[in-house]
Amino acid sequence: MRNELINTFITRIAAEALTEELDLEARWNVFVKRTEATEEKFKPKLRTFFGVQERSVLSRMRRTPVPDLGKAVRAELEKAASPEARLAAQEYVDKVFDPEEWLIRFEDVELPFAADAFREAGQAVFVDIEVQAAFDVTSAQAQKKLKDLVSKTSLAVNDTTQARLRTALATGFDLGESIPKLSERVAGVFDIAKGSRTEMIARTEIVGASNQGAHQGYIDSEIVLTEIWIDSRDDRVRTSPHNHSLGNEEVKLDERFSNGLLYPHDPNGAPGNVINCRCTTKAGKLKKAA
Numbered sequence: 001m002r003n004e005l006i007n008t009f010i011t012r013i014a015a016e017a018l019t020e021e022l023d024l025e026a027r028w029n030v031f032v033k034r035t036e037a038t039e040e041k042f043k044p045k046l047r048t049f050f051g052v053q054e055r056s057v058l059s060r061m062r063r064t065p066v067p068d069l070g071k072a073v074r075a076e077l078e079k080a081a082s083p084e085a086r087l088a089a090q091e092y093v094d095k096v097f098d099p100e101e102w103l104i105r106f107e108d109v110e111l112p113f114a115a116d117a118f119r120e121a122g123q124a125v126f127v128d129i130e131v132q133a134a135f136d137v138t139s140a141q142a143q144k145k146l147k148d149l150v151s152k153t154s155l156a157v158n159d160t161t162q163a164r165l166r167t168a169l170a171t172g173f174d175l176g177e178s179i180p181k182l183s184e185r186v187a188g189v190f191d192i193a194k195g196s197r198t199e200m201i202a203r204t205e206i207v208g209a210s211n212q213g214a215h216q217g218y219i220d221s222e223i224v225l226t227e228i229w230i231d232s233r234d235d236r237v238r239t240s241p242h243n244h245s246l247g248n249e250e251v252k253l254d255e256r257f258s259n260g261l262l263y264p265h266d267p268n269g270a271p272g273n274v275i276n277c278r279c280t281t282k283a284g285k286l287k288k289a290a
């Protein structure tokens with residue numbers, strides 16, 4: 001009899017845990033389906049951006065004489081490019097790649113998709129907690145978050161491209177290569193940009209904008225008191241550099257989770273805690289109606 005009672009109790013606890021787990025799983029699936037749809041629209045625009053950038057760099061290279069470092073430097077080439085070649089490549093890239101121009105152009109490419117993801121996530125929060133209003137993506141707070149997000153990303157993306165062009169060209173300069181060979185090296189940099197970098201940028205930005213939009217939704221609702229972390233449930237996360245399994249951790253809106261983030265993709269988080277992260281959150285405790 002006693003065992004039966006204990007068994008019933010255990011079964012009930014297990015059933016509750018399972019229901020909770022299925023709820024989190026269902027929420028995560030909805031979240032990923034929504035973000036992936038936006039990622040798929042963003043990716044072709046990113047590839048087009050890198051393609052335009054590639055053609056611009058190659059065309060400017062044809063008008064920019066290649067530095068001649070002399071045979072002495074070439075003979076010394078081992079694994080890393082020589083200091084002379086690295087300096088020459090830095091100067092050369094400054095002539096063929098204008099960071100100021102690309103900063104603005106990248107922001108223009110990303111902003112509409114980030115804004116869509118932000119708005120959809122904020123609206124989904126309102127629907128979930130039954131707030132009968134349209135989430136306002138044009139509010140000052142929302143616009144500032146979006147502007148900060150895209151300008152920070154634009155800086156990082158263009159810095160990476162610039163650094164990779166310098167490395168590629170420095171090696172070519174050391175080997176005394178001329179424009180056709182150097183152009184192949186540049187094409188290689190952009191092949192990666194249009195491939196794995198595009199995938200990573202699209203996922204990170206859209207998931208980031210969504211999580212920021214959801215957090216803004218909690219604030220704007222004026223009834224959400226706490227939020228709950230929902231771990232990413234796919235295989236990809238296990239091979240990514242971030243490690244912050246926080247399933248079900250609950251904090252007040254202005255408090256940080258135990259990994260130091262205010263929410264997944266907190267823009268002030270360390271890159272290793274953010275890049276490729278597909279975690280999300282849900283509203284926790286709500287203010288009782290007056």
Ligand SMILES: [Zn+2]
Nearest residue numbers: 232277278279
């Ligand atoms: Zn994560």
